[in-house]
Amino acid sequence: MDLARYILRRALLSAFVVMGVTFLVFVVAQVVPSDPAALYAGPRPNAEQIEKARVTLNLDAPLPERFARFAVSMATGDFGVSYKSRRLISQDLRVYLPATLELAVSSTLLALLIGIPAGVATAARQGSWGDRLGSLGSILAVAMPTFFFAMLLQMIFASWLGILPLSGRLSREISISDPLPFITGFNLIDAMLAGRPQVFVDALWHLILPALTLAAYPAGIAMRLTRSAMIDILSRRHITAARALGLPERRILYGHALRNAVGPALTMIGLSFAFALTGSVLVEIIFAWPGLGRYVSDSILSKDFPVIAAATLVVTVCYVLMNLVIDLTQAVVDPRVALK
Amino acid sequence: MTLLEIKALSVTFPSNTGPVQAVRRVDLQIERGSIHGLIGESGCGKTMTGMALLGLAPQGARIAADVFRFDGMDLTTHAASLRGRRIALISQDPAAALNPVLTIGRQMDDVLRTHSAQPKAERRVAAVALLTATGLAGPELLLKRYPHQLSGGMQQRVVIAQALATGADFLIADEPTTALDVTVGAQVLALLRKLVAERGLTVLMITHDMDVVAAVCDRATVLYAGLSVEEGPARAILTHPRHPYAAALLAALPDAVPHGQRLAAIEGRIPSPTQPITGCAFALRCPSVMPVCHEVPPPRRGGSDHGWLCHLDGQAP
Ligand SMILES: Nc1ncnc2c1ncn2[C@@H]1O[C@H](COP(=O)(O)OP(=O)(O)OP(=O)(O)O)[C@@H](O)[C@H]1O
Ligand SMILES: [Mg+2]
Numbered sequence: 001m002d003l004a005r006y007i008l009r010r011a012l013l014s015a016f017v018v019m020g021v022t023f024l025v026f027v028v029a030q031v032v033p034s035d036p037a038a039l040y041a042g043p044r045p046n047a048e049q050i051e052k053a054r055v056t057l058n059l060d061a062p063l064p065e066r067f068a069r070f071a072v073s074m075a076t077g078d079f080g081v082s083y084k085s086r087r088l089i090s091q092d093l094r095v096y097l098p099a100t101l102e103l104a105v106s107s108t109l110l111a112l113l114i115g116i117p118a119g120v121a122t123a124a125r126q127g128s129w130g131d132r133l134g135s136l137g138s139i140l141a142v143a144m145p146t147f148f149f150a151m152l153l154q155m156i157f158a159s160w161l162g163i164l165p166l167s168g169r170l171s172r173e174i175s176i177s178d179p180l181p182f183i184t185g186f187n188l189i190d191a192m193l194a195g196r197p198q199v200f201v202d203a204l205w206h207l208i209l210p211a212l213t214l215a216a217y218p219a220g221i222a223m224r225l226t227r228s229a230m231i232d233i234l235s236r237r238h239i240t241a242a243r244a245l246g247l248p249e250r251r252i253l254y255g256h257a258l259r260n261a262v263g264p265a266l267t268m269i270g271l272s273f274a275f276a277l278t279g280s281v282l283v284e285i286i287f288a289w290p291g292l293g294r295y296v297s298d299s300i301l302s303k304d305f306p307v308i309a310a311a312t313l314v315v316t317v318c319y320v321l322m323n324l325v326i327d328l329t330q331a332v333v334d335p336r337v338a339l340k
Numbered sequence: 341m342t343l344l345e346i347k348a349l350s351v352t353f354p355s356n357t358g359p360v361q362a363v364r365r366v367d368l369q370i371e372r373g374s375i376h377g378l379i380g381e382s383g384c385g386k387t388m389t390g391m392a393l394l395g396l397a398p399q400g401a402r403i404a405a406d407v408f409r410f411d412g413m414d415l416t417t418h419a420a421s422l423r424g425r426r427i428a429l430i431s432q433d434p435a436a437a438l439n440p441v442l443t444i445g446r447q448m449d450d451v452l453r454t455h456s457a458q459p460k461a462e463r464r465v466a467a468v469a470l471l472t473a474t475g476l477a478g479p480e481l482l483l484k485r486y487p488h489q490l491s492g493g494m495q496q497r498v499v500i501a502q503a504l505a506t507g508a509d510f511l512i513a514d515e516p517t518t519a520l521d522v523t524v525g526a527q528v529l530a531l532l533r534k535l536v537a538e539r540g541l542t543v544l545m546i547t548h549d550m551d552v553v554a555a556v557c558d559r560a561t562v563l564y565a566g567l568s569v570e571e572g573p574a575r576a577i578l579t580h581p582r583h584p585y586a587a588a589l590l591a592a593l594p595d596a597v598p599h600g601q602r603l604a605a606i607e608g609r610i611p612s613p614t615q616p617i618t619g620c621a622f623a624l625r626c627p628s629v630m631p632v633c634h635e636v637p638p639p640r641r642g643g644s645d646h647g648w649l650c651h652l653d654g655q656a657p
Binding site for chain 1 (some may be wrong): 431441454
């Protein structure tokens with residue numbers, strides 16, 4: 001079947017991408033100027049300590065062997081130990097990755113749910129006041145710096161109105177006095193698994209402002225892409241034909257035109273998901289969100305290469321998976337995609 | 341009984357360089373249960389006339405008419421509510437008229453659920469019946485297909501089935517055979533005639549081909565540069581065209597010319613819709629043009645059954 005073949009092709013391509021990135025990360029590790037053994041050996045090491053570290057880190061083996069070991073350990077989730085904290089990187093990721101994914105996924109969903117209907121609505125009323133207002137909104141959403149938008153939201157919803165929490169992932173009463181058991185690391189899911197609806201609501205409330213902040217940019221762009229694609233599609237003959245058959249305008253917009261028009265916006269939102277995984281440092285800082293972005297930027301500053309390598313690969317895999325989901329969605333929405 | 345009556349319909353687009361007259365002055369009178377041809381060359385306003393009837397003229401269009409009545413109702417106010425209920429369109433170019441990303445089943449069902457409260461299973465049965473009625477084999481399988489997986493003839497039949505699915509009794513068929521090869525086109529025309537007889541439909545058959553008029557139409561209106569220049573029984577127009585333009589259209593038919601002889605194609609082009617017309621619209625291309633044709637609009641001649649606009653008194657050469 002076309003669809004199955006298409007998915008297989010995309011999956012193979014994704015596997016190649018992951019392999020390529022693994023290789024790149026390894027190569028970069030060979031050329032970074034700082035000596036990993038010296039870093040691993042701790043502060044002010046002597047020659048003997050460095051030599052010992054060199055053996056522990058297996059730095060003397062021939063390159064192909066080292067790459068093979070590296071690839072195998074990455075694939076099995078054994079990312080090694082942070083040079084700096086000496087903690088297992090996989091354990092750190094267990095905490096930071098779910099926090100980041102929770103934020104990235106919900107902001108991506110928000111971008112979809114705001115950007116695409118807004119694009120449809122403005123295209124349907126092209127030239128009206130609503131359309132102009134929407135365009136202004138999308139420009140603001142795209143142009144406003146993230147930190148400023150974040151602080152604006154905090155000011156309005158946390159300080160003035162007091163209806164949403166300022167920062168953090170959970171209220172202090174919960175996280176300190178009655179913490180959630182760590183099951184998946186996703187607070188929303190863990191709260192459901194633990195059967196604690198109040199905690200679920202609390203986690204959701206904490207998620208809204210940072211997710212909205214991250215969603216602003218992709219939502220703005222998705223709206224513009226959807227709007228222009230819709231305007232093009234709405235002038236097609238099959239839309240006139242659907243109207244001439246008496247179909248209600250709502251079904252024409254969402255059931256007929258949007259399916260032809262949603263492709264570019266979906267692609268764009270998929271790309272912004274990748275960005276949200278590590279590019280959200282500012283948002284994580286402002287909202288005290290313990291995510292991957294801060295973890296990685298700290299490790300960059302301390303040249304903690306194993307952490308950088310692990311994070312790079314994990315992000316690559318997340319992104320590639322997200323892209324597969326988007327490709328699959330595109331193929332289902334528009335069957336011609338699978339035929340190209 | 342008259343189902344559709346139009347007098348002096350015009351569709352104008354105001355623009356900076358003066359009005360664009362897509363339709364200048366069209367009269368139409370269509371009897372219930374008949375197939376009425378609307379014939380003219382590309383750009384003369386056939387599609388726009390149909391769109392005006394459906395209330396789907398593009399944004400910015402100004403529609404005016406002395407009489408604009410469908411079954412006793414004024415179309416200026418009722419077009420939107422009649423659309424898809426009493427009046428449906430068989431769109432020009434079926435490949436473009438079907439949504440490329442939706443299955444045939446979904447596109448049939450969308451029409452059916454708009455116009456009836458039947459449950460899904462019954463609508464499916466209805467869709468299969470309609471596809472069968474339009475002569476499509478294996479309708480169940482077809483429901484799962486996408487438009488690009490169908491031949492042009494099959495697509496045209498699907499578009500016809502969609503129009504039937506609305507339950508409308510007046511169909512506007514916009515060049516239903518232009519995109520098809522001759523044999524398939526003839527089959528589609530035969531199908532339409534059969535459906536008209538079986539279901540008591542009325543059809544406005546838009547075409548640029550006198551052969552189509554000859555094949556299925558009861559009466560016809562000849563359109564030139566947004567003007568209806570001749571109207572009458574199809575047979576009369578085909579055998580004794582009165583307007584020189586109708587005569588020229590007829591002479592351009594391949595089998596009207598002895599074998600090997602050049603087609604008597606009409607020299608020149610129709611006046612552009614931005615061009616004001618002072619005398620007769622056809623004067624610049626007319627083989628029997630007289631000085632008066634450039635200055636004075638031609639009078640209406642003939643009777644109520646067969647009428648035409650021409651300065652010539654009598655038969656066209
Ligand atoms: N939106 C518009 N604004 C201005 N003029 C238009 C618009 N749409 C169509 N026209 C003009 O109206 C005239 C009539 O067009 P119409 O589509 O009705 O022609 P037609 O007889 O159906 O031709 P064809 O055989 O090519 O389909 C054309 O000259 C066209 O340029
Ligand atoms: Mg046309």
